[in-house]
Amino acid sequence: DTEVTQTPKHLVMGMxxxxxxxxxxxxxxxxxxxxxxxAKKPPELMFVYSYEKLSINESVPSRFSPECPNSSLLNLxxxxxxxxxxxxxLCASSWDRSYEQYFGPxxxxxxx
Amino acid sequence: xxxxxxxxxxxxxxxGANSTLRCNFSDxxxxxxxxHQNPWGQLINLFYIPSGTKQNGRLSATTVATERYSLLYISxxxxxxxxxxxxxxxxxxxxxxxxxDGTTLTVKP
Numbered sequence: 001d002t003e004v005t006q007t008p009k010h011l012v013m014g015m016x017x018x019x020x021x022x023x024x025x026x027x028x029x030x031x032x033x034x035x036x037x038x039a040k041k042p043p044e045l046m047f048v049y050s051y052e053k054l055s056i057n058e059s060v061p062s063r064f065s066p067e068c069p070n071s072s073l074l075n076l077x078x079x080x081x082x083x084x085x086x087x088x089x090l091c092a093s094s095w096d097r098s099y100e101q102y103f104g105p106x107x108x109x110x111x112x
Numbered sequence: 113x114x115x116x117x118x119x120x121x122x123x124x125x126x127x128g129a130n131s132t133l134r135c136n137f138s139d140x141x142x143x144x145x146x147x148h149q150n151p152w153g154q155l156i157n158l159f160y161i162p163s164g165t166k167q168n169g170r171l172s173a174t175t176v177a178t179e180r181y182s183l184l185y186i187s188x189x190x191x192x193x194x195x196x197x198x199x200x201x202x203x204x205x206x207x208x209x210x211x212x213d214g215t216t217l218t219v220k221p
Contacts, residue, residue: 037153048208056205056207099143
């Protein structure tokens with residue numbers, strides 16, 4: 001099974017709200033990723049976790065706060081977002097950082 | 113970081129035609145993947161191919177790492193092949209993947 005699940009599928013939030021995106025995999029993968037994809041653009045890497053530790057932060061603003069509570073779960077906490085943060089947020093996982101990545105279906109976020 | 117360039121940006125085919133998509137990259141890579149993104153945004157894995165040649169049904173891919181390019185071949189195209197095809201690469205900084213801008217393929221019946 002190569003499934004990565006993400007919840008919610010859609011999220012609308014105001015600029016003063018706090019919300020969280022959730023990503024889960026049960027493939028025993030030790031690396032997990034967050035990407036952001038704007039319309040008609042390629043995905044852009046935001047964060048990489050390896051063995052539950054943050055290993056790459058692509059200079060993402062602090063209003064995005066990742067968390068990896070265990071090896072199967074990855075969260076992205078959102079606070080005080082801007083309308084330009086509206087995008088498709090994709091989670092991925094891989095056996096290790098050099099291996100094939102598998103993507104979830106994404107969360108479509110709209111910030112009003 | 114690694115630069116990734118995909119060509120052509122757009123491709124329109126009649127059903128049954130063959131096509132070749134290209135991905136050029138600027139440095140040595142440890143990881144190269146081809147994806148198909150469907151209209152709902154799901155990225156579907158096509159190939160994990162940092163080097164060599166692989167085939168899966170009507171699709172095949174070749175990566176020539178020494179010359180820094182990869183090719184994706186689609187034969188006997190079908191309307192369901194429509195969508196955006198991305199190449200993603202990672203170099204010595206494992207896990208730091210960079211996507212190309214993609215090729216948008218439209219297959220007409």
